[in-house]
Every structure is written in structure tokens, then in C-alpha cells.
Amino acid sequence: METIYQLLHVTFANVPAWTVQVAAFLIPIAFIFGVYPAIFALTTLVERKALGRIQNRYGPNRVGIFGVLQPLADGLKILLKEDIVPRVADKFTHFLAPVLIVVPGLLVYLVVPVAPGMVAVDLKIGVLFALAVGTMSAIALFMAGWASRNKFSLLGAVRAVAQVVSYEVPTVMAGVAVIMAAGTLSTLTIVQRQGGGILNISNWYVFRPWGLVGFVLFVIGGLAESARCPFDLPEAESELIGGYHTEYSGFKFALFQMGEYLAGMAMAGVTVTLFLGGYMGPGSGPGLVGSLIAMLWFFSKLAGMIMLNIWIRGTWPRLRVDQLMGFAWKVLLPLALVNIVAVGFWHFLTPRPLAWVVTTGWLVIWFLVLTKCNASAILEKREYRYV
Amino acid sequence: MNIAFWIISAVAVLGAVLAVTLRNLVHCVLALILFFIGIAAHYFLLRADFLGTVQILIYVGAVAVLILFAIMLTHNVTGVDGPKELLGVKWWSGAAIAATLAILLKKAILSDPLATLLPAGDKAQSSVAEIGKALVAGWVVSLEAIAILLTAALIGAVVIALEEIQKS
Numbered sequence: 058m059e060t061i062y063q064l065l066h067v068t069f070a071n072v073p074a075w076t077v078q079v080a081a082f083l084i085p086i087a088f089i090f091g092v093y094p095a096i097f098a099l100t101t102l103v104e105r106k107a108l109g110r111i112q113n114r115y116g117p118n119r120v121g122i123f124g125v126l127q128p129l130a131d132g133l134k135i136l137l138k139e140d141i142v143p144r145v146a147d148k149f150t151h152f153l154a155p156v157l158i159v160v161p162g163l164l165v166y167l168v169v170p171v172a173p174g175m176v177a178v179d180l181k182i183g184v185l186f187a188l189a190v191g192t193m194s195a196i197a198l199f200m201a202g203w204a205s206r207n208k209f210s211l212l213g214a215v216r217a218v219a220q221v222v223s224y225e226v227p228t229v230m231a232g233v234a235v236i237m238a239a240g241t242l243s244t245l246t247i248v249q250r251q252g253g254g255i256l257n258i259s260n261w262y263v264f265r266p267w268g269l270v271g272f273v274l275f276v277i278g279g280l281a282e283s284a285r286c287p288f289d290l291p292e293a294e295s296e297l298i299g300g301y302h303t304e305y306s307g308f309k310f311a312l313f314q315m316g317e318y319l320a321g322m323a324m325a326g327v328t329v330t331l332f333l334g335g336y337m338g339p340g341s342g343p344g345l346v347g348s349l350i351a352m353l354w355f356f357s358k359l360a361g362m363i364m365l366n367i368w369i370r371g372t373w374p375r376l377r378v379d380q381l382m383g384f385a386w387k388v389l390l391p392l393a394l395v396n397i398v399a400v401g402f403w404h405f406l407t408p409r410p411l412a413w414v415v416t417t418g419w420l421v422i423w424f425l426v427l428t429k430c431n432a433s434a435i436l437e438k439r440e441y442r443y444v
Numbered sequence: 445m446n447i448a449f450w451i452i453s454a455v456a457v458l459g460a461v462l463a464v465t466l467r468n469l470v471h472c473v474l475a476l477i478l479f480f481i482g483i484a485a486h487y488f489l490l491r492a493d494f495l496g497t498v499q500i501l502i503y504v505g506a507v508a509v510l511i512l513f514a515i516m517l518t519h520n521v522t523g524v525d526g527p528k529e530l531l532g533v534k535w536w537s538g539a540a541i542a543a544t545l546a547i548l549l550k551k552a553i554l555s556d557p558l559a560t561l562l563p564a565g566d567k568a569q570s571s572v573a574e575i576g577k578a579l580v581a582g583w584v585v586s587l588e589a590i591a592i593l594l595t596a597a598l599i600g601a602v603v604i605a606l607e608e609i610q611k612s
Contacts, residue, residue, distance in 0.1 A: 185497045192505035
């Protein structure tokens with residue numbers, strides 16, 4: 058915001074100062090409210106198309122060319138639907154939940170930089186802010202499930218809250234590794250630290266042994282926190298009808314979908330920022346052209362992460378509750394703690410090759426130990442053949 | 445003192461009052477969350493960004509969720525069927541104790557040199573580095589003691605859970 062303020066201040070020197078200030082506030086807000094919901098609308102279409110391809114069918118192809126206007130049609134349809142509130146529902150909480158569910162997702166975008174200097178608020182503690190705000194969605198989910206006075210809703214809410222609280226721990230711990238390596242909590246500085254090297258690529262944290270482990274942990278934690286497949290137990294259709302949003306219809310239901318997607322995309326954005334070099338890539342740098350290329354890089358990476366989520370959703374089965382909890386506490390959390398020690402090795406061992414060998418060895422040994430300890434939880438390989 | 449201070453304070457006080465007056469326990473917790481967020485906003489206003497974020501992470505993200513979880517898993521504790529009289533003897537005695545405590549606390553706080561200290565103002569410095577240095581330099585013994593306490597609590601929780609698994 059300060060950058061935009063200065064830019065506007067220099068460009069429009071003769072307009073009153075307060076207009077510049079208001080504009081500097083409004084531009085990032087308009088960007089966040091305009092761009093990310095638009096990406097959400099596109100994602101619904103891309104997801105349905107991609108899932109169709111995975112399942113050997115076409116997906117939506119009736120509205121517009123190749124079905125590109127499908128999100129518009131969906132939005133219109135959902136606006137026209139009747140809004141039904143159960144008679145026994147807790148009216149105020151029932152109304153408030155879908156409103157609150159959208160907020161955490163949008164707040165996270167405040168600290169995700171999309172180009173050099175282009176971040177809505179350059180908080181000194183940006184990473185912590187993103188992680189803290191992301192956990193607030195659990196309360197909205199709980200409100201939705203509890204206020205509906207429906208056993209399926211409540212079960213879904215219990216699952217959602219337990220899941221978010223459990224996966225918050227390894228996700229934050231995976232983030233700690235990056236914070237330690239970068240020596241800062243500011244998202245903008247973390248991205249800057251990942252620049253340079255070969256083609257602006259080789260310094261991305263994902264290309265470090267601890268970074269790769271952290272990246273995998275963070276992606277898994279992000280999927281779980283936004284209740285995406287294979288962690289979509291809170292809304293498991295075959296068991297709970299719709300989970301916490303069973304009793305919602307019309308636009309309130311759409312808000313739940315939107316909140317879930319926005320949160321998922323926000324986690325993808327934070328993953329890109331922390332591990333995939335944010336806006337860094339060949340050609341990105343200061344200046345207009347460099348900024349545009351940087352923005353292109355950021356949104357390409359975001360799209361890549363969204364595609365990864367869709368791919369996972371299309372191909373992986375849902376976990377059971379005990380598998381979900383066991384996975385978080387027995388595999389992800391120990392691995393995240395081990396990863397923090399690995400960053401310590403990386404930081405203090407001076408010749409780089411030695412650091413590579415020691416860190417990789419340390420992580421591989423612990424991975425094998427954890428696999429051995431959890432041997433009883435690993436399922437036998439099964440084969441399904443179409444005869 | 446500015447407008448933001450009064451708006452945030454009004455919201456926080458509203459949340460606190462609702463948290464103790466509402467009949468439904470779940471509504472009380474939701475009001476309590478409003479209060480926590482108000483306090484976090486105050487920290488942000490005082491340029492204590494780290495403290496504000498940690499307030500959200502710990503109190504809203506963990507403590508409030510834990511309370512909600514406990515309410516959800518306990519049978520019939522919504523409190524709607526509880527005693528209806530609000531301004532009884534208990535209420536007045538409670539109010540008297542609270543008022544006495546508030547007066548004593550105000551005296552104690554105002555006699556401390558910290559009370560006259562002004563906020564860091566517009567020098568939006570990050571407090572994280574300072575807190576980190578203080579923790580590992582001056583207060584390392586306390587830090588380690590807390591770490592051991594928390595580890596003991598964690599192991600204790602696992603032991604309790606193991607006993608229940610073995611029983612069933």
C-alpha cells in the first residue's frame with residue numbers, strides 16, 4: 058500500500074493528498090475483490106472440465122463456446138433459488154456463518170505479493186498473519202453446523218473443526234522452516250530472498266532438501282485446512298449429505314463454495330510465496346515490464362497449484378477419520394519438527410555440498426524411521442482390473 | 445486517543461458484555477470471540493503487530509475453538525434451561541467483587557511506570573526480533589521451563605489416551 062501511495066503521490070502531484078490516500082486504500086481492495094473471485098469463477102469451470110476429462114466425459118459444454126459461460130449461468134441460477142432456513146435453526150448464527158466464511162480467505166490475500174512491491178499490506182509478520190487468519194474459518198464452519206440444528210450438519214462441523222485444528226500444527230511448523238531460512242516473517246522479503254541464482258529459479262526454497270519436504274507438508278496441510286479432497290470429510294456426501302452446509306440453499310450455499318475455494322486458493326498463494334519463489338522467475342524484476350512478467354509468473358504458479366489440487370481431487374480417494382488424525386499427528390508433525398532441525402543444519406554447515414548431504418541424509422533417515430513406525434497404518438497395495 | 449480506539453473499544457466491550465449476559469452458551473463463546481478480535485485490533489492499533497497476530501492465532505484459532513469443541517461434545521450444556529433470575533443476590537455480590545477487583549487493579553497498574561509509557565507511535569517497527577532476542581537471551585530459563593511443562597502436558601495427554609485405548 059505504501060508503494061502505491063508513493064507512486065500515486067508522485068504521478069498525481071496536484072490533486073489533494075487525501076484523495077491519493079483514499080485511492081491507495083481502494084486500489085488493493087478492488088484488486089483483491091475483483092481478481093480472486095474472478096479466478097474462483099474460472100476455477101469452478103476448469104475443475105468441472107478437468108474432472109470430466111479424468112472421468113472420461115466432457116464436462117459442461119452447453120453454455121457458450123466449450124461451456125465458458127457456465128460460471129455465469131451457475132451464478133444466475135443460484136441467485137434465483139429459494140433461500141430456505143430451517144424453522145428450528147438459530148436464525149442469526151445461521152445467517153452470519155456464510156458471511157464470515159468468505160472473510161478469512163480474502164484476508165490472506167492481503168499479504169500475498171503478486172509482483173515486486175505489489176502487496177496490499179507489507180506486514181512485518183506477514184506469514185504469521187496469513188496462518189493465523191486462515192484458522193479463523195473453523196469458527197464459521199462451526200457456526201454453520203451448529204446453527205442448522207441438524208445432526209449431519211453438526212457431525213460435519215465437528216469433523217471440520219477437529220481437522221482444521223489438527224492440521225494447523227504441521228502447517229505452521231512447515232512454515233517455520235521457511236521463516237528460519239529467510240530470517241524474516243515478511244512475505245515480500247521471503248520472495249526477494251528466493252530471487253537470483255540461475256534464471257531466478259534455482260534459489261526457490263522448493264529446490265532445497267528441507268524446502269521440498271516443507272512444500273509437501275504445506276500442500277497437504279493446505280488441502281486439509283480448506284477441506285479439499287482427499288480431506289473433504291466435513292462434507293463427505295456419502296456419509297453426511299453435505300456436512301456443515303446441508304441446511305443451506307441459494308446464495309448462502311454459493312458463499313460456502315466461494316469461501317472454500319477462496320481459502321484453498323489463498324493457501325495455494327501462500328505456498329507459492331513461501332516455497333515456489335512467489336513472483337520470481339526468468340525476466341521478473343523492477344520496472345513496468347519486469348513487474349508484468351513477475352505478475353504473470355505468480356498467477357501461472359497459482360494456476361499450477363490450483364490444477365494440482367484439481368488433479369488430486371480427481372484421482373485420490375477420501376481418507377477415513379482415524380487415518381486423517383493419525384496422518385497429522387504421527388507423520389506430518391514429526392516430519393515438520395525434523396524439518397526444522399534440517400534447516401538448522403542447512404544454516405550452520407558452511408560448505409554448501411556438505412550441507413546438502415547432511416540435510417538430505419537427515420531427512421531421508423527420519424522419513425524411513427517414520428515409515429517403519431507407521432508400518433501398520435500403510436495399506437496393502439490393491440489392484441483393480443476391468444475384465 | 446483517536447476514533448479507531450473508541451470504535452474498537454465499543455465493539456470489544458459489547459462482546460464482553462454479551463459474553464456474560466447471553467443465555468445460550470454457544471452465543472456466549474461467539475461473543476467472546478468478538479471480544480478477542482477487538483483486543484487483537486487494539487494491539488494492531490498500538491503497533492504491536494506480533495502480539496495482535498498471536499492473539500488471533502492463540503485465542504481465536506485455538507482457545508475459542510477448544511471451548512466450542514468442548515461445548516459440542518458435552519450433552520445439553522447450552523444453558524437455556526438454567527436459572528432465569530439475572531439481578532439476584534449472587535449477581536450483586538459478584539458485581540461488588542468485580543468492581544473491587546477493578547479498582548485495585550487500576551491502582552496497581554497506574555502505580556507502575558509502564559502506565560505512563562506512550563505507545564511506539566508511528567514508528568511501525570517490528571516487535572518480533574526484540575521479543576525473540578529477549579526470549580533466548582534474558583528469559584531463556586523461563587522459556588525452557590515452559591517448554592518442559594508443555595512437553596510434559598503433551599506426553600500426559602498421550603498417556604491418558606493410551607489408557608482409554610487399552611480399556612476398550
